[in-house]
Amino acid sequence: MAFIEVIGGRHLQGEIPIQGSKNAVLPILAASILHNGITRIKNCPKIIDVYHMIKLLESIGCIVTWEQNGLTIDATEINYNSVDKKYVSSMRSSIILLGSLLGRNRSVTISYPGGCAIGARPIDLHLKAIKEMNVEVIHNEDIIFCSTSHLTGAKIVLSMPSVGATENVILAAVKADGITIIDNAAMEPEITELCLFLNKMGARISGAGSKTIMIEGVEKFRDIEYTLVSDRIVMGTYLAAVAGTGGCVTLRGNCCNENGAVIDTLRTMGCRIGVGKDYINICSNQLPKAVPLIETETYPGFPTDMQSQIMSVLTIAEGTSLIIENIFESRYKIVNELAKMGADICVSDKAARVKGVNALTGANVTACELRGGAGLVIAGLIANGTSRISGIEYIERGYENISKDLANLGADIRRVED
Ligand code: EPZ
Numbered sequence: 001m002a003f004i005e006v007i008g009g010r011h012l013q014g015e016i017p018i019q020g021s022k023n024a025v026l027p028i029l030a031a032s033i034l035h036n037g038i039t040r041i042k043n044c045p046k047i048i049d050v051y052h053m054i055k056l057l058e059s060i061g062c063i064v065t066w067e068q069n070g071l072t073i074d075a076t077e078i079n080y081n082s083v084d085k086k087y088v089s090s091m092r093s094s095i096i097l098l099g100s101l102l103g104r105n106r107s108v109t110i111s112y113p114g115g116c117a118i119g120a121r122p123i124d125l126h127l128k129a130i131k132e133m134n135v136e137v138i139h140n141e142d143i144i145f146c147s148t149s150h151l152t153g154a155k156i157v158l159s160m161p162s163v164g165a166t167e168n169v170i171l172a173a174v175k176a177d178g179i180t181i182i183d184n185a186a187m188e189p190e191i192t193e194l195c196l197f198l199n200k201m202g203a204r205i206s207g208a209g210s211k212t213i214m215i216e217g218v219e220k221f222r223d224i225e226y227t228l229v230s231d232r233i234v235m236g237t238y239l240a241a242v243a244g245t246g247g248c249v250t251l252r253g254n255c256c257n258e259n260g261a262v263i264d265t266l267r268t269m270g271c272r273i274g275v276g277k278d279y280i281n282i283c284s285n286q287l288p289k290a291v292p293l294i295e296t297e298t299y300p301g302f303p304t305d306m307q308s309q310i311m312s313v314l315t316i317a318e319g320t321s322l323i324i325e326n327i328f329e330s331r332y333k334i335v336n337e338l339a340k341m342g343a344d345i346c347v348s349d350k351a352a353r354v355k356g357v358n359a360l361t362g363a364n365v366t367a368c369e370l371r372g373g374a375g376l377v378i379a380g381l382i383a384n385g386t387s388r389i390s391g392i393e394y395i396e397r398g399y400e401n402i403s404k405d406l407a408n409l410g411a412d413i414r415r416v417e418d
Pocket residue numbers: 022023024026093119120121122123124125126160161162163164165186188190304305327328329370371398
């Protein structure tokens with residue numbers, strides 16, 4: 001098995017580009033099957049979750065080809081409606097095919113995606129919403145069969161602004177008869193990106209990025225080429241790395257105005273940050289300051305996907321910080337691994353109290369989920385001595401090449417095939 005080896009203590013310097021967005025491209029790949037034609041996506045990240053989604057699309061009849069970081073999806077022939085269980089269980093976000101297969105073929109068979117390391121990840125809101133669009137949902141404990149003779153627009157009120165449920169309703173609604181209105185919709189930038197993509201394909205969606213989204217069903221779509229936005233969480237991860245190691249770095253990407261809450265937190269920690277249209281510059285030449293309270297919230301609040309990375313930096317902050325994780329019920333898996341490096345963190349229910357220590361010490365640690373793994377890489381950059389991070393298949397689900405990116409900023413880090 002491969003692992004990441006990092007020798008900590010170096011400041012980060014220099015400039016790197018940020019990869020395309022994982023959480024934007026996955027629903028966009030699902031959306032591509034709504035059109036029985038050709039879709040081209042540029043700036044597509046080469047990550048495990050994208051490879052999985054490509055296998056899913058190929059398993060239902062799509063022809064998918066890479067050209068550098070460009071993907072071409074030919075969805076002219078979709079000859080299956082059932083999504084293979086092995087793909088759904090290995091990547092829960094494949095549930096996003098529910099909406100697009102309903103939109104395309106009016107029926108879909110898919111297995112329950114199940115939970116993962118960070119939580120139970122139910123899909124009750126997804127199923128409740130599509131039932132209101134005249135879809136019959138039949139299920140047992142692991143298979144869901146959905147079908148409709150007449151997919152109709154509806155007024156959907158989400159009891160919570162679920163990102164995935166919002167995306168599934170949009171994907172079903174763009175080819176439904178009539179108008180769909182989503183109240184209490186998720187406002188994450190990935191929703192906006194999906195709607196920009198769909199509107200370019202010929203959909204009629206308004207209100208993306210707000211709590212109320214309106215979709216007018218259409219018959220036909222057209223071939224398009226779409227360039228993906230940069231990944232705001234990858235950008236935030238590298239900003240946090242600089243906050244921990246010190247140094248001065250410029251990150252290039254067009255997601256800079258999507259990181260407001262993270263930038264505010266890093267400024268509170270003492271970082272100097274400049275934000276341009278397509279770059280963020282961060283400098284830090286002091287120990288990070290503690291943050292009295294960080295609460296994860298839906299967008300535009302502090303993103304849950306950045307919680308572990310900031311926690312790693314706060315382990316060496318001057319003072320004690322309090323983190324409240326409001327979105328997922330078990331997103332503190334990183335704490336035990338950070339403790340092996342000397343961190344002083346106490347968890348009670350949703351709260352994690354992080355008491356700054358003088359230094360972390362390099363250790364052998366194991367990632368068990370994506371963002372916690374990225375947090376361990378940051379801890380390795382900060383620690384004195386050598387750390388080995390195993391379980392990097394979780395990290396490579398969302399980061400194209402975290403070792404290369406950080407090495408290009410001067411870190412002493414490498415991916416090692418065991
Ligand atoms: C998306 O997951 C992202 N994944 C997650 O990023 C991100 O953390 C999350 O949104 C929140 O921003 C992708 O986009 C592929 P939710 P999703 O539905 O859609 C509960 C990463 O690290 N819920 O907004 O699954 C759920 O249990 C990943 O890149 C229900 O109760 O998020 C959770 O507690 C991790 N019933 C909360 O809502 C439902 O039907 C947020 O879930 C759906 C969700």
